[in-house]
Amino acid sequence: MNTLYLIISDIHSNNKNIIEVNNRLEELVGWITRKCTCDDYQEVIIMVAGDIAYSGTKYEYDLIEASFKELAKCSKIVMSPGNHDHNFSSYSGKARDILISSTDEIDDSVIKIVTKGQSEYFDFENLICNVDIIEKTSLSKKYKLSEKTTIQTFNTAWCSKINEKGGELIYPLEQIIDDNDNCEMRILFFHHPLSWLNPDNNKAVRNKISEIANVIISGHEHIENSFKVETDNNTNLTIETCSFHDSELDENGFITFHQHNNDIYIEKHIWDGACYKTTDTKTKSDIVESNSKYRSGFKVRDIFYDELTDIGTGFSHPEINELKINDIFIYQNVNNITSKSTATIKSENSKNILK
Numbered sequence: 001m002n003t004l005y006l007i008i009s010d011i012h013s014n015n016k017n018i019i020e021v022n023n024r025l026e027e028l029v030g031w032i033t034r035k036c037t038c039d040d041y042q043e044v045i046i047m048v049a050g051d052i053a054y055s056g057t058k059y060e061y062d063l064i065e066a067s068f069k070e071l072a073k074c075s076k077i078v079m080s081p082g083n084h085d086h087n088f089s090s091y092s093g094k095a096r097d098i099l100i101s102s103t104d105e106i107d108d109s110v111i112k113i114v115t116k117g118q119s120e121y122f123d124f125e126n127l128i129c130n131v132d133i134i135e136k137t138s139l140s141k142k143y144k145l146s147e148k149t150t151i152q153t154f155n156t157a158w159c160s161k162i163n164e165k166g167g168e169l170i171y172p173l174e175q176i177i178d179d180n181d182n183c184e185m186r187i188l189f190f191h192h193p194l195s196w197l198n199p200d201n202n203k204a205v206r207n208k209i210s211e212i213a214n215v216i217i218s219g220h221e222h223i224e225n226s227f228k229v230e231t232d233n234n235t236n237l238t239i240e241t242c243s244f245h246d247s248e249l250d251e252n253g254f255i256t257f258h259q260h261n262n263d264i265y266i267e268k269h270i271w272d273g274a275c276y277k278t279t280d281t282k283t284k285s286d287i288v289e290s291n292s293k294y295r296s297g298f299k300v301r302d303i304f305y306d307e308l309t310d311i312g313t314g315f316s317h318p319e320i321n322e323l324k325i326n327d328i329f330i331y332q333n334v335n336n337i338t339s340k341s342t343a344t345i346k347s348e349n350s351k352n353i354l355k
Contacts, residue, residue, distance in 0.1 A: 001042045001043055001146070002039075002040055002041050002042050002043070002258070003041065003042070003043045003044070003045060003145075003149070003258065003259075004032075004035065004036070004039075004041040004043070004044045004045070004256055004258050005044075005045045005047065005187070005256060005257050005258065006032070006044060006045065006046045006047070006075070006254060006255070006256045007046075007047050007049060007189070007217055007219075007239070007241045007254060007255040007256070007257075008046060008047070008048045008049070008241075008244050008254050009048070009049035009050060009051065009082075009191070009219025009241045009242070009243065009244060009254075010049075010050070010051040010082070010084075010219055010243035010244055010245070010246060011048075011051060011052050011053075011064070011244045011245055012051055012053070012054045012084060012245055012246070013052060013053050013054060013060045013061070013063050013064045014053070014054035014055070014060055014063075015059075015060075015063070017245060017247065018063045018064070020245065021063075021064060021067075021244075021245050022063075022064060022066075022067050024244070024245065024252075024271055025064065025067035025068070025070075025071065026067060026070070027274075027275060027276065028071065028254070028276070029067075029070050029071055029074060031269075031275070031276050032044050032071075032074050032075060033074060036074075041258075043075075043076070044074065044075035044076070045075065045076050045078070045145065045151075046071060046075045046076065046077045046078070047078050047079075047080075047151070047187070047189050047217065048077065048078070048079040048080070049080055049082070049189050049190065049191055049217060049218065049219035049241060050079075050080055050081050050082025050083075050084070050085060050156075050157060050190070050191030050219050051082035051083065051084040051085060051191065051219065052064070052079070052081075052082070052084075052085055052121070052124065053084055053085055053120075053121070053124075054084055055084065055087060055088075055089075056084065056085045056086045056087035056088070056117060056118065056120055056121055057087055057120055058120045058123070061120060061121070061123070061124040065124070065127070065128075068128045069128070072128055072130050076130055076131050076145070077128055077129055077130055077131070078129055078131050078143055078151055078153060078189075079125045079128070079129055079153070080153035080154060080155060080156075080189060080190050080191055081118055081121045081122075081125075081155055081157050081191065082157050082160075082191035082192075082219065083157045083160035083164060083191070083192075085118060085121040085157060086117045086118055086121075086157055086160050087117040087118070087119075087120055088117055088161075088162050089117075090116055090117040090119070091116065091117055095113070096113065096114055096116075097161075099113060099114055100114060100159045100161075100170075106170075106172050108138045111138040111139060111158060111175075112138070114158060114159060115138075115155070115158050118155075118157070118158070131143045131145065131151075132144075135177050136177070137174075137175045137176075137177060138175060139154065139155040139158055139171070139172065139175040140152060140153065140154055140155070140175050140176055140177050141153045141177075142177045144181070144183075147183070148183055148184040148185055149183055149184070149185040149186075149187070150179075150181055150183045150185075150186050150187070151187045151188075151189070152176075152177055152186075152187070152188045152189075152212070152213065153188075153189060153190060154171060154175075154176075154188070154189075154190035155190075156169060156171055156190045156191050156192040156196070156197075157191055157192065164196075165318070166195055166196045166316070166317075166318030167195070167196065167197070167198060167199060167202075167316045167318065168196070168198065169192060169196050169197050169198065169201075170197065170198050170201050171197060171201060171205050173204055173205065173208055176205075176208055176209070176212070177212070178212060179211065179212035179213070185214070185215065185259070186212065186213045186214050186215070187213065187215045187216075187217065188209055188212065188213035188215070188216050188217070189216070189217035189218065190217075190218055191218065191219050192218060193218045193240060194206055194218070194322075195316060195317065195318055195320060195322075196318070197316075198316075199313075199315060199316040202316055202322075206322065210236055213236065214235055214236050214237065215236070215237050215239070215257075215264075216236060216237070216238045216239070217238075217239045217240075217241060218238075218239075218240050218241070219240075219241050219243075237264060237266075237284055237287070239255060239257070239266060241254070241255045242254070242255065242268065242270075251270050251279075252270065252271050253268065253269045253270040253271050253276060254269055254276070255267065255268055255269070256269065263283050263284055263285050264283065264284040265281065265282075265283050266281070266282045266283070266284075267280065267281045267282075268280040268281075306324075308325075309324040309325045309326060310324070310325075311323055311324065311325055311328065315328075
């Protein structure tokens, strides 16, 4: 079956943007219909990577319910929540903050309390999602689309706060569903890029998901040219998608990908005020080739090059998924060798000299 995968993220439905958002969703329905006719797709899978609403209230989901029901008529829809799908006004006192800080004792009872503010999101997900869940934990859900394809979602926003920062989130490893299917296409998607996880947790989660998925998708980053596709070991494909609606950005839209001739084609589609236009196309094979490293005429395998450049610590940066040696500069201490004094030479930090 010829299948098109479509990724939407960061819609931010609210009473100020709802006319424009519904207009874009209505055009998306038409775009899907035309795409299936022209390119002979028999199936469309829409993955919504969070921030459907602006503040996680039922009112905001009601605003786009009709548009999503129309999308559900022409496609299969799977969702994961973002931080804006969390209604923080439903909490009072400090109990939630205390539970989140107790990262060594996270069980289902804790998660149930901490995710209370996502209840309106879950109601909307249950209403719109039209793919059966085959396995789940308190934070992860797994769907089987066919004998060759599975999708797993992470609720990375479960411990989100109003003013959250990169490197603060935690995703419990025991909440991740193991892969026992050996499917050809194993998709995993969630809202926050892995750089938003605590450094130690980031590395552990990254290692785990490299075993269970070969297409990894995230949303959340509200920056120009946020569409990014990478591969870490020539097997796994990582896609950071773009915002569907952000009035502060010049480019908004969605990402699609499909398989063809043993390759994966990824396309970016941007809203131009009236319709969606394809502005960027990449293939997995091109990305793998561009990521190959050449040293002194020799090609170094990516997995070996990763070992060479691994900094071996839990350092993290909000704008880089995984820090490497080339990303770090250490100011050296220097001595003044022109001095003829016999006194003890005092070293000085080169940072002060290079200002």
